[in-house]
Amino acid sequence: MTMSRPFRIVLVVTCALVLLYLIVPILIIAPMSFSAARYLSFPPPSLSLRWYQEYVGNPAWMQATRVTLTVAVLTVVIATPLGVAAAYAISQSKWRIMRLIHMTLLLPLVVPIIITAVGIFFVYAKVGLAATMTGLVLANVMLGLPYVVISVAAGLQSFDATQEMVARSLGMNRLRSFFVVTLPQIKPSVIAGGIFAFISAMDETIVALFISGGQYQPLTKRMFTALRDEIDPTIAAISTLMTAVSFMLVLIATSRPKKGA
Amino acid sequence: MSSPVQDLSVLHQRREQRLMLALALPALLVILLLVVLPVGWLAWQSVYHNGFTLENYRRIWSEDIYWRSFALTFQISLLVTLLALLLGYPIAYAASIAPKRWGIIILALVVLPFWTSVLVRAYAWLALLQRTGVINQLLRQLGLIDEPLALVHNTFGTVVATLHILLPFMVLPLYATMQQIPRDLMQAGASLGAGPMLTFWRIFFPLSLPGVLAGSTLVFVLALGFYITPELLGGGRTIMISMLVSRNVELYDQWGAASAVGVVLLVAVGAIFFAVSRFIPLDRVLGQK
Numbered sequence: 001m002t003m004s005r006p007f008r009i010v011l012v013v014t015c016a017l018v019l020l021y022l023i024v025p026i027l028i029i030a031p032m033s034f035s036a037a038r039y040l041s042f043p044p045p046s047l048s049l050r051w052y053q054e055y056v057g058n059p060a061w062m063q064a065t066r067v068t069l070t071v072a073v074l075t076v077v078i079a080t081p082l083g084v085a086a087a088y089a090i091s092q093s094k095w096r097i098m099r100l101i102h103m104t105l106l107l108p109l110v111v112p113i114i115i116t117a118v119g120i121f122f123v124y125a126k127v128g129l130a131a132t133m134t135g136l137v138l139a140n141v142m143l144g145l146p147y148v149v150i151s152v153a154a155g156l157q158s159f160d161a162t163q164e165m166v167a168r169s170l171g172m173n174r175l176r177s178f179f180v181v182t183l184p185q186i187k188p189s190v191i192a193g194g195i196f197a198f199i200s201a202m203d204e205t206i207v208a209l210f211i212s213g214g215q216y217q218p219l220t221k222r223m224f225t226a227l228r229d230e231i232d233p234t235i236a237a238i239s240t241l242m243t244a245v246s247f248m249l250v251l252i253a254t255s256r257p258k259k260g261a
Numbered sequence: 262m263s264s265p266v267q268d269l270s271v272l273h274q275r276r277e278q279r280l281m282l283a284l285a286l287p288a289l290l291v292i293l294l295l296v297v298l299p300v301g302w303l304a305w306q307s308v309y310h311n312g313f314t315l316e317n318y319r320r321i322w323s324e325d326i327y328w329r330s331f332a333l334t335f336q337i338s339l340l341v342t343l344l345a346l347l348l349g350y351p352i353a354y355a356a357s358i359a360p361k362r363w364g365i366i367i368l369a370l371v372v373l374p375f376w377t378s379v380l381v382r383a384y385a386w387l388a389l390l391q392r393t394g395v396i397n398q399l400l401r402q403l404g405l406i407d408e409p410l411a412l413v414h415n416t417f418g419t420v421v422a423t424l425h426i427l428l429p430f431m432v433l434p435l436y437a438t439m440q441q442i443p444r445d446l447m448q449a450g451a452s453l454g455a456g457p458m459l460t461f462w463r464i465f466f467p468l469s470l471p472g473v474l475a476g477s478t479l480v481f482v483l484a485l486g487f488y489i490t491p492e493l494l495g496g497g498r499t500i501m502i503s504m505l506v507s508r509n510v511e512l513y514d515q516w517g518a519a520s521a522v523g524v525v526l527l528v529a530v531g532a533i534f535f536a537v538s539r540f541i542p543l544d545r546v547l548g549q550k
Binding site for chain 1: 294351381384
């Protein structure tokens, strides 16, 4: 499109500034985490791994890390098949009630998280799921489901459903034709959905603040309480690691393998 | 009268329906038990305490602290939405008209923070904005200020960090809409003698309005329910609605009051989504994530 020169310059400068605003805060944590200083400082006066050692050497942080990773893995293992099954049903069926089910499955994205958190806290207290691993995993499955459903539903939209029909007309039963014909073709969106559920479980804080306790507190809950009291540079090390893991996973989720491979 | 063939197809259709329902059921159950039931319980709780009562809502209506918190939350959300639109529009516009490679780079930079933990970003902003933080240090070394500026533990810090988190939610729907605008229209405008400014304002901008509406809705509604950022960067003075809910539960053990505040927030969010869904389909607003 044609644009006047001054307009183009203004646009480029504005974009550069806004992108800096978005990116700098994320990048600034990493160099700070390698600082040898007792307090957060930038640029770091000298480099060291002391805050990483502090993190690895602290049993409370390590326990929280184990909880976070366990919860995230279990969340993916449970939420992915449930989400795939639901997305498949939604995309196959023209039944009107399926639209309603689809909307219901997206509710965790719509209801303000604090309301969900307080509500679950209340229900868990009644049924004895508060401060348990089961309770934590269930809540994260709920929060991760919309990501799987959205991702897989999008994948199924570009998949030609008649292929499965052909497989069935050739004698495969429904289940087999799904696993042999459909699943391999929507695999990238299934993997992406699972990864987003993993990241969502790894980052989830607010629900965990209310329903987790004792030895089953994820990293984010401990980080949040630590941040309320003082700015401990150990958190810079943890943040850097968390960000690195997130970015690696997103890279995997968004890089689609070439077709026909 | 129905033929046997029709009977068979109806039977088949029923079986198909039951199978699909069974497939969706486990996921549906999780949502019903962990979202619908808890929220319903809260709603019940807000009006029932040894009998039906509207006392909790009367208190929200009459007590100053609730009013102030609601007003502040709406102001901050509105401000964040406007700023997001102001900063997000040029980014989305640039990404949509730039050569493909640059467009991808711009979008990648927008999405990058999207997948960084909200907690990590709150921490980053604390490190940047606190009295001994990076920005204050920098300004002092440059000799621009003598005393450190109060950039955090106030509304300013809350807005800066909230905007940082919500900006991608504005850019992505905007970009999605702008990308669909046919370039021929602008060329047609130009060939009819309109200058670049006129084609932008008369052709491009109006066609981008669905994206503006989708992005603004998403940002505004999400800002209404924000918790972590105001809690960590607001310094206890910027009490947003979410904090009101958690404080009523954690500090004062006031379940009824917390539930009522939650219900008001939920109704506000629901009403906004409903109003917007009359203009653009809701799954398009949500599907952007």
